[in-house]
Amino acid sequence: MKTSVALCTYNGEKFLQKQIDSILNQTHPVDEIIVCDDRSTDATVEILNSYKEKYPELFQIHINEKNLRSVKNFEKAISLCTHEIIFLSDQDDIWVENKVEKYLNYFENHPETEVIASNGFGIDDDGKLLDVITIWDVIGFMKAKNIKIDFFEIISFSGNIATGATMAIKKDFVKKTIPFPLVPEFHHDEWIALIAASENRFDFIDDKMFYYRQHQSQQVGGVFFDNNERKKNTLLRFFSLDFNVQTFSNYKHLLKRIANSYQKHKHILEESQVHHDIFSKNLDLFKSLYYKYKEEMKKKYPVRFFILNIVDKIKNKRQLEK
Template sequence: MEISVIIPIYNVENYLNQCVDSVLAQEFTDYEIILVDDGSTDNSPTICNEYAEKYTQIKVIHKANGGLSDARNFGIKEAQGDYLMFLDSDDFWNGVIILSEINEIIKKSNPDLIIHELSCFYDLKRIIPRKFKKEDIQKTSFKFKDDLKKLVNNDIYYATACNKIIKTSIIKRNNIEFSKGKLHEDVAWCADIIPYINSYALYSNPFYYYRKEREGSLTIQTKPKNIIDLIDILSEKETLLSKFDGGLSYLSYNYYIYLNNVNLLEEELKQKYLRKLINLNYLLDYYPRNILSLRGKIRLALYKLLGIKYVGLIEYNIRKFLKK
């Protein structure tokens, strides 16, 4: 079997049919879908079972709730395809020749990793493709370690599993798992695969529709755990990624996002995680400036000039005031 599509599911009865049907619509048929019901309490388990009864290429796993990472890990263990794809159950694909075109890429170069474009889906009237720029992908060697810095700096390699297709053997042979119990699991996972990728390919098609601003989605909530987990991940991966040209740029990209959010924490935790941020402030030197707007460049310069503690606090208070 060529491809295993892993779909973790938790209380998404309103989106699940669109998600699964978008894969079943593919003209290419050498794939399996693994539905991992992560202890859903709505009608999602019944929908999963109905699909499994109707389609032989669909497997269903019902398990106690353990979070997104745990669900994906269960799916990986069951996967029989040569390549893994991840599709979140509130997202969907647009098009019917997606897997056919991916199959052609695999037949041509057998890459360790395929990175594809995606689209941010707000509603039918607002769909924003996140496409590769032609000038950014010219003169690529397709040797991953050689091109990593370029891929990060041009916003091609970033922290999501859902725009990556990876050889199953790499994941299983090296026991690479998503971090159970942690948010920002994609930041850690995309860091962990870097040492094991040698060749890669790019698929210029923003077929993956990433649903934005869904009510109840973890991606629109900033809570203390979001902040703590991300800063811990950055600290944990620093040594690993310092070995690769572009690795620290990858960390910096994620570091920059949370510079003022540390002020959301209670005082004791705030001081602890502010110290961690300050210890990593050298990462600002590695931030890929060509993907920043003028406003972003000014923000970065202020953080470097005046320090994380003071600029972060000022920025946090301004945002707090504007929300009133």
Template sequence: MGKAKISVLMATYNGEKYIEEQLNSLLVQSREIDELVIVDDYSTDATVCIIRDFIDKHKKNDSWVIYENEKNKGWKKNFHEGISLITGSVLFFCDQDDIWLTDKIECQMKILEQHPEIMVLASEETVWYGGNKPEVTKLSDHATLEKIELGCNAENYMIQCSGCTMAIRREYINRVLPYYIDRCAHDDIFWKIGSLDGKCYFLHESTILHRIHGNNESRKRGRTLKKSIQNCRNEIDTGNQMINYMQTYSVPNYSVKKGTVENVINAYRYRLGLLEKKKVSSILPLATRYSMIFRRKRQLVGDILLAFGLKEQL
């Protein structure tokens, strides 16, 4: 992989406030980006103009390109469709408002070059609320790697990273895409299927400053009843796609992992029964399975409130 072509896929939408700072962090990477593909989701501010001016200023017209959607599609679909535009052998996902450490690409590429078994490589991040920047600008030499594999109690089923920390090999993208559900998050399916294969690894070291502010697109997750019901359906469909994948490819510990995914699907069916059909009988079996689908216990309480109209939005 010494001559691997590195592609970065960025989705943008009304990001004029922070986009230039992110573009600059990509420009100064210690290992150069071969291709930056930006897909703008019909921004109504100056985002596109800032990007075009930046590309012209730094003479990147031959390798940095921006596509403009003719209508707003949402960040999930924007990333999904953008994958088809990249041509590199390794893909890095990128958000519009973060800052990458200067050796993020160099470090992650070195790991991929040394470990051909790794298909999906994610990392920690430094959460940053603006203001003074954390002093960390480069990765240490002592970061540890953890293999992410789905366990019998649904350990590692839920994604534990931000997609903007991920690097994925092109051949694995081609393998996973047929199981990709358009309305789901772009990073989630690679984490989930990577954990089935045992080809997803996690770098215990931060590679980005993840900027948190009031307009993060992926954090606009107001929990309405309608959204929660759709989330259940999405997760059930994703679980079924994972089973389809396992039936097509040789997955280690097949029977255990298939059973785990089926248990998760059933948990979401109980949740759907509670939310959509107000089934009180779903509460107890859902409570016994909460750790499979909820990150916090209080989310189950929130579902009960939503289901019975005690709280319209959380």
């Protein structure tokens, strides 16, 4: 299987070379690197051109005519890739040297899989390993506890565990994901993972296959958590969809979570041009869960429910329709 890398850049001069070098030093060489630069104003383009001079047949560098921002820039880069397996790459991470080899072996051994993501290490600006739990560790935690893993339910209801920097996608599957919808706080990686998971075509490698850099200027963070048993158990409950509604506070948090998921998927449905059936079903599911737990809350805590219901309507909190 031939491989492409879709690399998007914007003012990435500080860490770009380490990212590219980690791609070039793979045990299984990649066949093309498609770079879409979103009009960088630092030395990013000069760095890219220096690699183009060294590897003219490997690199294709595209400078956007206007700033596309992350989602549409990745859509462009992925669309320009020509080979069977497309790896997504940020500009500030580092790949483990056998990442490509590991992914290709997985695709070969699991022909039904169209999209893969993986676990990863956390590093700081200086490349120092962080002693943290990552959001990607959760899948391994669930497997260790023999908890059923439904990637579509997890991504739909709990959040995205398929960070784009870990992702590889078969080119034939790309057409099912284009165009990417533009929805606030909803990124291309979550979109791709949702579509693949809805068809049982998504899978996850537990091995840590890259170093994810956490720094202040990063666009998307929030993947690292304190490394302790309490946080581990909290994440397990959250991502295993263990609602654990035993108290009034539990109900409040759950209703907020359901309402937020409903609003998010409603917005996706309005903005997306494809896969309306997926998000329509999710809206029906969220609505049924919302009224189920609201009715339970009303029966268990009638007085507090009555007061909360009035306050929430005034403040527009925990509402399906806003």
